[in-house]
Amino acid sequence: MxxxxxxxxxxxxxxxxxxxxxxxxxxxxxxxxxxxxxxxxxxxxxxxxxxxxxxxxxxxxxxxxxxxxxxxxxxxxxxxxxxxxxTTDWLSESGKQKLREYGIAPPQGAAKSKRALFSEESGIICPQCSSTNTEMVSQFGSTACKAQYKCLSCEEPFDYFKCH
Amino acid sequence: MKDHLYNFLLHLGDNALVLGHRLSEICGHGPILEQDMAMTNIALDLVGQSRNIFQYAARMKGGDTTEDTLAYLRDATAFKNVLLVEQKNGDFAKTILRQFLYDAYNYPLYKRLMNSSDKDLAAIAEKSIKEITYHLKWSSEWVIRLGDGTEESHNRMNNAIQDLWSYTGELFKYSDYEISCHESGILPDLNGIAEEWNAEVKNIFAEAGLEIPEKAWSHDGGKRGVHSEHLGFLLAEMQFLQRAYPGQEW
Incomplete structure (x- = not known):
């Protein structure tokens, strides 16, 4: 060695x-x-x-x-x-930037109570058009770490790397 | 080796594995794509949790025991999961209700296990609780949607309650190894968990417009290896490959 x-x-x-x-x-x-x-x-x-x-x-x-x-x-x-x-707090800043460029919205800020029913993380920025007019489709996505969102501005679906 | 802790680990691991396997059966058959993915995500979390628990149990047991021998080479009578988790998926209402009744128990259990006197188990609980929190939120929301939905979905939820309620009493009935674990500070008091479970179920049912059944007779036996006929069929499928081709890898 x-x-x-x-x-x-x-x-x-x-x-x-x-x-x-x-x-x-x-x-x-x-x-x-x-x-x-x-x-x-x-x-x-x-x-x-x-x-x-x-x-x-x-x-x-x-x-x-x-x-x-x-x-x-x-x-x-x-x-x-x-x-x-x-926790997603350990994701580096450069990592978040790379995710965004790859088309996955990086985790935004601190998560609200995970137990509040029918709540969702709002104002998630669309990685395609940067609109914050987005909504959650499902908290479970293509992998365990991601939720499914859609952008109401550009109408594209996208993955959100959820706060965890 | 502490036998009571080992048996308790098998109980926890079997609960997660058997329910995880049940949910994995839905892969490709969910009512809509997003919920199919939700259930398979939850299955993945549960199977992952059972792996952590079995790895720990295998280290404790030593010899040739591995996480795989625990999952694939034990017969039904050696499984210590509660009867609730081995019940068949049925329709979506039954799948959802089984999940909710279990999550509402699992959440307060793991929350308390984070303070277990057993440090390895406490670490597993700390890791798992984040995922279990998602599960409980998801299943609670669906109980409300279906219970407070259409006449059809409401009736189906009532049928599911009829089918599953008698399996909930077992959750809070101490097995021998749970008593020993409780006495040594590994496991908190099941009565406290029962109180939290009752309050949670009462709240969600009230919001869903569903009635809690009158206190009734309840099944038990799962914790000590006496199972309903469904577990054997589940294991026959889950264990087939290792039984037919021992040691096979992919």
Whole structure:
């Protein structure tokens, strides 16, 4: 293994691992990498799942190991932690920008009470035309992390990466 | 190994897995596309939650036990899920009511498990509660829409209540392992959960224009492995591949 390797070096390598469901986001943008621990010749990457059933997590583990190996790290270990639970607050600003450019509305501000019935996050900005005249179609979308919205101005449907 | 904790984990994991499997049966058959996706999203959350719980149980058990052997290689009598979750999907009203009656129990349960004396279980609960909150909101809204909808949807909700009410008593009836878990601070008092469940159901039913049935006889047995005939058929489908082709991967 390379000598004098720093945590930052590992983080910059991990920037190359993308979310298989939303390939414009790196796992660093997504905020799932919670720590990198270097000891002797072992690199341990501590990750946390976005949603418990997210099928992308298994894929992400495989890709982290493969990417680190490409960069000369033979001994790697992935540790998954559940607490503290992942939140969209950990999504980086550059990640939000990338989502918008990709056509997915990024999470906006703090979520209201999730228990208020028939409530929805309003004023979500359409990633196509930037209108805030939008409405929720369903709080469950094409993946666990997204809700379905439609824009009442340009009439296009879009995915919203919901506050979680 | 703490047997009572292990059995309690199987109970929690089986509840999530069996209901998750039931909902996954709807994939491609939902009444409209958005609700088909909602139910399969919820199925995914539940199966994910059962994986976290089974992974923990498998670490505790050691040896050859894995999350997969727990899900695919146990027979019906080893499953400890409540009878409510194994009941068949029926029409949309029954699917919704089963979900609501369960979510209204699961939400206060997991909220309390976040403070469990068992730290691993508390972490699983902290992760799961965010998802369970979405489930309860979704199923509550649909109980109101259907109950307070058309004559047809209202009647169907009443039929669903007739079918499912007798499976709700079991939720709050302690099994042996729940008593031991309660005594060691792993599990909070089921009576507190029952109170919150009763208030929630009363509120939502009132808004939906539905009546809570008179106190009646209730089924039990699921928590100790005595199931309705439906579970065997469910497992036959869910476990087929691993039973027919042991160790198969895709």
């Amino acid at each position: 390379n000598t004098a390797i720093s945590k930052e070096d590992v983080y910059s390598i991990l920037e190359k691992v993308s979310d298989p469901e939303v390939p414009v986001l790196s796992i660093i943008d997504l905020g799932v990498v919670r720590d990198v621990i270097l000891s002797d010749d072992l690199v341990e990457v501590v990750i946390t799942p976005t949603y418990t059933g997210c099928p992308a997590m298994d894929m992400i583990e495989v890709e982290i190991k493969a990417t680190l190996q490409e960069h000369g790290f033979e001994r790697t270990k992935i540790t998954t932690i559940l607490s503290p639970a992942w």
